[in-house]
Amino acid sequence: MVTAEKQISATHQEIIDNYLGLLAEYVKIPSVSAHTEDAYLIEAAEFTARRFREIGGTVEILTDNPRPLVFAEFKAATTVVNPKTILFYNHYDVQAAEPLNLWKHDPFTLVQENDKLIGRGVDDDKGNLIARLTALRLYLSDHGNLPVNIKFLVEGEEEVASEHLESYLAKYADKFANDLVVWESGTKTATGKLELIGGNKGVATFNFTAHSADHDLHSSLAAVVDSATWRLAQAIATLRDADGRVAVAGFYDNIVEPTDRELELVDALDDNTELLRKAYGLELPYLTDLSGRDLNRELLFQPALNIEAFHSGYEGDGVKTILPADAIAKFDVRLVPGMDPHDVVGKIHYHLINHGFGDIAVEFTLGEKGYRSDMSDPMIANIIETAKDVYGNDKLAVAPTSAGTGPMDMFHEHLNAPIVAFGIGYPDTLDHAPNENIRKVDYLQGIDYIYEIISSFR
Amino acid sequence: MVTAEKQISATHQEIIDNYLGLLAEYVKIPSVSAHTEDAYLIEAAEFTARRFREIGGTVEILTDNPRPLVFAEFKAATTVVNPKTILFYNHYDVQAAEPLNLWKHDPFTLVQENDKLIGRGVDDDKGNLIARLTALRLYLSDHGNLPVNIKFLVEGEEEVASEHLESYLAKYADKFANDLVVWESGTKTATGKLELIGGNKGVATFNFTAHSADHDLHSSLAAVVDSATWRLAQAIATLRDADGRVAVAGFYDNIVEPTDRELELVDALDDNTELLRKAYGLELPYLTDLSGRDLNRELLFQPALNIEAFHSGYEGDGVKTILPADAIAKFDVRLVPGMDPHDVVGKIHYHLINHGFGDIAVEFTLGEKGYRSDMSDPMIANIIETAKDVYGNDKLAVAPTSAGTGPMDMFHEHLNAPIVAFGIGYPDTLDHAPNENIRKVDYLQGIDYIYEIISSFR
Structure with a gap:
């Protein structure tokens, strides 16, 4: 040396x-x-x-x-x-x-x-x-x-x-x-x-926007008018199943499964569970119930759909009885090899249309493959x-x-x-x-x- | 005169x-x-x-x-x-x-x-x-x-x-x-x-807050860490059924139904459908598919659950790959006679717990009866x-x-x-x-x- x-x-x-x-x-x-x-x-x-x-x-x-x-x-x-x-x-x-x-x-x-x-x-x-x-x-x-x-x-x-x-x-x-x-x-x-x-990993980022009216309405109209906020929250909720898996058809289809050598390497890595828990104050249900090798395999070989932001309606303190006309959510998907950014966002868009949320606009922003x-x-x-x-x-x-x-x-x-x-x-x-x-x-x-x-x- | x-x-x-x-x-x-x-x-x-x-x-x-x-x-x-x-x-x-x-x-x-x-x-x-x-x-x-x-x-x-x-x-x-x-x-x-x-009508206002970690995380952890944003969006989505009715048990239980005289009066009111459509640029699916008397009855005799605001995560332009640690939503419920503000918010809180969202905090803010x-x-x-x-x-x-x-x-x-x-x-x-x-x-x-x-x- x-x-x-x-x-x-x-x-x-x-x-x-x-x-x-x-x-x-x-x-x-x-x-x-x-x-x-x-x-x-x-x-x-x-x-x-x-x-x-x-x-x-x-x-x-x-x-x-x-x-x-x-x-x-x-x-x-x-x-x-x-x-x-x-x-x-x-x-x-x-x-x-x-x-x-x-x-x-x-x-x-x-x-x-x-x-x-x-x-x-x-x-x-x-x-x-x-x-x-x-x-x-x-x-x-x-x-x-x-x-x-x-x-x-x-x-x-x-x-x-x-x-x-x-x-x-x-x-x-x-x-x-x-x-x-x-x-x-x-x-x-x-x-x-x-x-x-x-x-x-690769990444695909995209936005959902909902627009319900020309401007925010008085919330007394909520009995007969749906809001951008409701639509967006409900649309987002359809993207995952009860177990937290992405519920978009075809989302996991083209994933390249890890080789034996890759699994062997990942299984030899340190257990990150306690580290994550302590570093960020994470608890169930926020931290996965996986641990050790399973957690590392999930972290490194699985794609993930994340909401970077959701913003709609009144931003001040206290109460403001408005029915918001606009809502935006920003997402990123971490991609593993085999997944294509445009293909994934296209499938998500198709999912929205298929689930009755065709009124929500989808904008592709960035993408690169894993x-x-x-x-x-x-x-x-x-x-x-x-x-x-x-x-x-x-x-x-x-x-x-x-x-x-x-x-x-x-x-x-x-x-x-x-x-x-x-x-x-x-x-x-x-x-x-x-x-x-x-x-x-x-x-x-x-x-x-x-x-x-x-x-x-x- | x-x-x-x-x-x-x-x-x-x-x-x-x-x-x-x-x-x-x-x-x-x-x-x-x-x-x-x-x-x-x-x-x-x-x-x-x-x-x-x-x-x-x-x-x-x-x-x-x-x-x-x-x-x-x-x-x-x-x-x-x-x-x-x-x-x-x-x-x-x-x-x-x-x-x-x-x-x-x-x-x-x-x-x-x-x-x-x-x-x-x-x-x-x-x-x-x-x-x-x-x-x-x-x-x-x-x-x-x-x-x-x-x-x-x-x-x-x-x-x-x-x-x-x-x-x-x-x-x-x-x-x-x-x-x-x-x-x-x-x-x-x-x-x-x-x-x-x-x-x-009366009103009950309340906030939901979700808190998943000590601070925002890098979104590469999304494969193994759930976010406040996801939890809140999913919790909110459970509050309504596919028809837009509030899905909270007991929500509609104590409503005082309109009398014949009240129905007669409301049925004699102008049809507001076109007015709403034109004044706010409202279209389906945002405007109810009810019209005329049905719309007026819904507007005046039914309670409504509105999201005033939903805020979580990155607020700037462009992309920021974070997994937000906090999310807040603000709500108002328009109450009709028979409904009590604290009772309604209590039922909503109970609904969250019952649906596996006990980690979401519920804060009652204002209330008055109809x-x-x-x-x-x-x-x-x-x-x-x-x-x-x-x-x-x-x-x-x-x-x-x-x-x-x-x-x-x-x-x-x-x-x-x-x-x-x-x-x-x-x-x-x-x-x-x-x-x-x-x-x-x-x-x-x-x-x-x-x-x-x-x-x-x-």
Whole structure:
């Protein structure tokens, strides 16, 4: 291990410190993609490009849109026969820092406090990229050349739903070609295990709107006039059966069932039941009565229909006797592989019509498919084996998918390589929130891990 | 008719003009009971008291609370054997005038424009009280004494839910004793008929709240965690059956069915179906498929369960993938006689528990019972007969109840007399709204009507 305190060389220490300094400079650039100051995004893109160039990478700044995508390539030594290619996916943009008053320090100044590094982007995603660069630099310093092709795809729109990523992936599929995508970030579990995640769920979001009259009516008319609120509540209630299963015809039809290998991996994960109960104060009937393996299987392999919002009628305190003319509900469905966003929302719309709620308008808003890598793929198997060496055999949480959503399917569709996500976070990293931070020990371990992954191709 | 143009005497004209001047002074006092400037309310109360005193009334200002109640009594001539007593219920407080920018004139200046009188309170309720006073003054001018005892109960809290009225009614029941209560206001229908209303519905208001977790969760947990939003929507949906009837056990149990006389009156009312459709842009399935008599019977004799509001989750634009921890819905039930507010809300709460929704909290907020006068009572029959003379036989809309809610039951419980509501409004009177106005013709006809009611006891 290059960074373990006792055996660290002066050369290695200098490189690590140097890159920590670069991380501080990187954090200082407020490259908030939700803001319109594209100058900071371009500054961050150019900073990123310089980091690749200064250690011998071939760099292209792709400017098909105002927030450029930085692509870098480091070739394996010419002596390597049929070298494999790893593509690291990262991003140089960050979430906004607001609310500023909740930060203990200036969010765009990297602060070291005890064993933590604190600042906007220190985990998501500048810290991850700098850790990966540190490992690459260390490896090149030790060996002079690489046993594997390494590519970096660093976008500037990850925090704004990767608006143009798919068009880049489609257009530059040959350039980005690889044998394994390493995802931008990851975390450790509450029990200190490194998560290695091979997929994510998809999502479909949509709105229902009901409109009953030109304006709100006096509620004395309720004896003869139905309201948007009633209609919407009743329509929503038809979407689930008494057991909480989605009652929409065909909803579960095309689901790709988990393989034995996937079930085996998920069944080896920690029991999350108590964690959920305690972290959120959840009780029956709100928390499922499943637990242990069953809960994890449900969480990772089943789709879910969630109501993000339901708003109708009087918003003030006290009583206002109105019969609301309008009601809106917003939904998301977490999709598992096999489910198509438009198909699912279409089935839900058809369900409404079929149940006498054709007056309710359905608007599709966002969608992406779910994806799970083949966790038996040799490239992923190598990643897992290497992690055992670095983190310990019993310190891994390998899952074929997360419960969350991301654009993995988009990568797979265009680049056709397996994907694995891991990174330097821990449960209190606070991505997107004030006081985003990482533990320095995780950062150094992350550098080790990338170093060993590169070494594994020797 | 005292006010009909052709035969009006100079004396009568002077009295009418004089009282119109007093109405202008009355409107000028911004006696908004929702504001805390009690000085204006006291000024309005004293103004009211002076009006009674100057024409020989015995006046008491009851100051059990900061907004006084003005009580006045005019005795029948001593020669009248067993005189009847009419109690006029009015109020000197008004609604706030905001939004001020929507008024064409200063709201607290009485403006005559074409055939209209415009100003805050010109209908609700200062105009009604001044019309009644004008008639009384005209009668006394013509006859010197009265054939009937007349009492006025003028409160200052009608626009803030008559906060202390019940305690006054209970405490001063003997003082307020009467044979007929004439309610503070009323209107004409869209077809120009004077409404004579003998009752109103009651109301019970309550909230449901669901709380699923300590805070909103990431919606990726929806596969294993139920949300407050789902629970509340599903609980609400159980409250009605497929036909829109309230599905709560016992909800309809104690309803007092309409009498033949009540049905006869309601069946003679105008068909409101097209009016509702056009006024509000209502279509099926929002408007009931009932029409004509059936619609009116449903509107006036049936209770209704309305959702005033449903709020849960993300309030912004676009998508936010949260699983809301909290949801609230606010309801009102319009009650018909026989139904008790607490009993009804108790049954609804019991229904929730019985249907597996015991986790949803139920909070009772407001309640009052419904009331319908006996429309065959001789005092009411006399009011109707007199109206036929003044307005015309086919220009009356006599209903045993309105669809709305008011404190009639409170009067009946303490004073045990029938109640009838009528007044000087028309469909575009805009009570509570900017540009509150009455038609001068309705105002003068209203004076006539009170004059003839007094005369009818000769």
